[in-house]
Amino acid sequence: MQLALWSHEPEQQDGDARQTNAVGLYDLAPRFVFASGERGGEERRDNAHVESVTRSFAYNGEPYVITLDPARVTRRVRTDAEYKTVRIEALPGEREQVVEEVIRRLATERTRLMLVDGDNRRNAKVQMRFSFYEIQKELARVRRTLSITEIKEALLILSKTFLTIEQPADHPGGSATLLQSTAFPVVAMRGGKGVSVRLDDDGEVGGNTETYLEFNPLVAKAIMSLKFQSISYEMLMKIRNPVSWWLYKSLSLHYHNSGDVEPMAIRAGDIITNSGMNRSKRHRDTLRAIKVAVEVLVTQGVLAGYEKESERGAGPEIVDVTYALRPSEQFLEQIRRGKALAEQNARTLRQLAQPEDLDDQGRPRGPIPIDRVSESALRRDRRSLLKRVDMEVPVIDAAAQG
Incomplete structure (x- = not known):
C-alpha cells in the first residue's frame, strides 16, 4: 500500500503537473558541498585527502549535526595523447544533487519500487530498478546534460559518501543518531545470467544496463510511514x-x-x-x-x-x-494539491489497514498488503481527487499576493 501511495499517476505527470515527493529532514539537511565551498572545491585527485565536513543546522526548531565523509572513486582522464586512471576523493555537489532528484522522481512512477527483507518488518528496505539512459533522458528533458560516465560517477559518489545525522550531545532530550548511511547504500547492476554485481568504479557501463539501488533508511522509513509530501518537480528543476x-x-x-x-x-x-x-x-x-x-x-x-x-x-x-x-498563487496551488494527496493517503491507511498493522499511535508497523482491486480503486480515487482540486478556485489571502 505504501508504495502505491508514494507513486504519482502517469496522467498527472504532464507539463507543470509533474510531481515528486519530499522527505523533510533528509531533504533539508545540508548534504551537498558546492564549488568554492569550505575547501575551495568538492574533490581532490591523485590521492590528495579531502577532509570530512561537519555542519550544524536546525530543522523544525530542533538542532542537528551532519557529518559528510568523502567518497573515493576512480576516473579516466585524458593526458596528452592517452587516458589514465586517477583516484579522487569527492563530496556530493550540485551534479549529485540533480541526479538524486531525478532518481527520486523516477521512483514515483508506478511499479518502480520493490521491498526486500521481509513483508512484515518495519525496517523493510526499498529498492528501485532503472537504466542510465532513463536518467540521461530525464536530465535532458529538464535541460541538464550529463554523459553516462558522469551519471555513473555521480551515483558512485552518492553511494560512497557516508552521512551521519544526529542531535548534539547537549540537546535537552539527549543525543540521538538518526542516520548513519549513504544516499544509496547499495548500487548494483545485473550481470550475466541475472547475477547482481556491485557497481564499483572500474570499467565502463552501457546506458541500457539494468541497474538497481537501495534508498537510505530515512527515505525508506518516510515511505513506509507515509511521512512525505508531494511537491512540484517541474518548479524545482527550473x-x-x-x-x-x-x-x-x-x-x-x-x-x-x-x-x-x-x-x-x-x-x-x-x-x-x-x-x-x-x-x-x-x-x-x-x-x-x-x-x-x-x-x-x-x-x-x-x-x-x-x-x-x-x-x-x-x-x-x-x-x-x-x-x-x-x-505565488501558482505555488500555493501546488501546495493545495500536495495537501489533498496527503489527506487522501491518511484516509486510505485508515480504510485498508488492519488493527495489527498499526501501532498505538496509528502508524504502520511495516508494509501493508494491498490487492489489485483495492490498488485500482486507490488510483481511481486519486485521479478524481486531483480533478476536483484543480477545478476548485483557491482562496488566496490578499497579504500573500501583495
Missing part, C-alpha cells in the same frame, strides 16, 4: 541556484505543514547556517548572494514578492536580514 533550491523545499514543507498562506519569515543567518551555502570572505557578499537566491524564486514564479528588514550592528554594517517571502 531552479539552478543551490540556495534557491533549498529555499524552495523549505517553502514547500513550511506551507504543507501550516494552515495559512501568510508570508514565511526567515533570517539570512538561518539560511546561511541551514542550507550549507558558500560563505564569502565579506559578509555583505554572502548577504547579497541570499538576495539573489530569493529573487530567483520570484523570477521562477514561486514567490509573488518579498519584503526585507535589515539588522545593523554597532556600526553601519548590516549583520542580518529578515525576509518575508510571499508565495
Whole structure:
C-alpha cells in the first residue's frame, strides 16, 4: 500500500503537473558541498585527502549535526595523447544533487519500487530498478546534460559518501543518531545470467544496463510511514541556484505543514547556517548572494514578492536580514494539491489497514498488503481527487499576493 501511495499517476505527470515527493529532514539537511565551498572545491585527485565536513543546522526548531565523509572513486582522464586512471576523493555537489532528484522522481512512477527483507518488518528496505539512459533522458528533458560516465560517477559518489545525522550531545532530550548511511547504500547492476554485481568504479557501463539501488533508511522509513509530501518537480528543476533550491523545499514543507498562506519569515543567518551555502570572505557578499537566491524564486514564479528588514550592528554594517517571502498563487496551488494527496493517503491507511498493522499511535508497523482491486480503486480515487482540486478556485489571502 505504501508504495502505491508514494507513486504519482502517469496522467498527472504532464507539463507543470509533474510531481515528486519530499522527505523533510533528509531533504533539508545540508548534504551537498558546492564549488568554492569550505575547501575551495568538492574533490581532490591523485590521492590528495579531502577532509570530512561537519555542519550544524536546525530543522523544525530542533538542532542537528551532519557529518559528510568523502567518497573515493576512480576516473579516466585524458593526458596528452592517452587516458589514465586517477583516484579522487569527492563530496556530493550540485551534479549529485540533480541526479538524486531525478532518481527520486523516477521512483514515483508506478511499479518502480520493490521491498526486500521481509513483508512484515518495519525496517523493510526499498529498492528501485532503472537504466542510465532513463536518467540521461530525464536530465535532458529538464535541460541538464550529463554523459553516462558522469551519471555513473555521480551515483558512485552518492553511494560512497557516508552521512551521519544526529542531535548534539547537549540537546535537552539527549543525543540521538538518526542516520548513519549513504544516499544509496547499495548500487548494483545485473550481470550475466541475472547475477547482481556491485557497481564499483572500474570499467565502463552501457546506458541500457539494468541497474538497481537501495534508498537510505530515512527515505525508506518516510515511505513506509507515509511521512512525505508531494511537491512540484517541474518548479524545482527550473531552479539552478543551490540556495534557491533549498529555499524552495523549505517553502514547500513550511506551507504543507501550516494552515495559512501568510508570508514565511526567515533570517539570512538561518539560511546561511541551514542550507550549507558558500560563505564569502565579506559578509555583505554572502548577504547579497541570499538576495539573489530569493529573487530567483520570484523570477521562477514561486514567490509573488518579498519584503526585507535589515539588522545593523554597532556600526553601519548590516549583520542580518529578515525576509518575508510571499508565495505565488501558482505555488500555493501546488501546495493545495500536495495537501489533498496527503489527506487522501491518511484516509486510505485508515480504510485498508488492519488493527495489527498499526501501532498505538496509528502508524504502520511495516508494509501493508494491498490487492489489485483495492490498488485500482486507490488510483481511481486519486485521479478524481486531483480533478476536483484543480477545478476548485483557491482562496488566496490578499497579504500573500501583495
